[in-house]
Amino acid sequence: MRFYTAMFIVLQVLACQQPEEDLGQSDTGSSFDGRDEDEKVNIPSNVTGAFLTCAVREEWQESQQVQEMGCRLNQQSGEKLDLEPYAETWAYTPNELITQAVVDHPTWHVFYQIRGSSQAVVDQLVKDTEISLDLPIGDETLTFRSPMGSILQDIDLFNDPDVDVGPVGIDEERPGSL
Helix, strand or coil: CHHHHHHHHHHHHHHHCCCHHHHCCCCCCCCCCCCCHHHCCCCCCCCCCCEEEEEEEECCCCCCCEEEEEEEEECCCCCECCCCCCCCEEEECCCCCEEEEECCCCCCCEEEEEECCCHHHHHHHHHHCEEEEEEEECCEEEEEEEEHHHCECCHHHCCCCCCCCCCCCCCCCCCCCC
């Protein structure tokens, strides 16, 4: 029985290995997707490792029934990525309670106003809303996509000149809140 078990393991290991020519590489050096090396898209180093992030800019208030979020694409270092060279397209899960405004702001690329009759309604909308950014680079388009609720950061991590974080405590039950 041990012999069959050992033989089974050896056969599984051998079956998982592929010869080099089966990996999509040919003698001419073309890549797996069939493009020549000079046709490959070179992703700028500041875009490699970039990620979406958002924060609550204005908390929901009963009198206004709206909460404002700021979102941006960060470089891997955490700094705001300069999107000036790109014709980016921001989008979000369609919902009549949410409006989007692409802005020229020192901290954010886009603002979202989320309307709701209570903080709980707004929190659920934030959790359920997916934002995306299409970033064209050469002939390709990189897409960054994430649920807004999963990329919330504390506002005091950003240098938003319009937000006074002051001596405000953070609500541990609501990440990204003031």
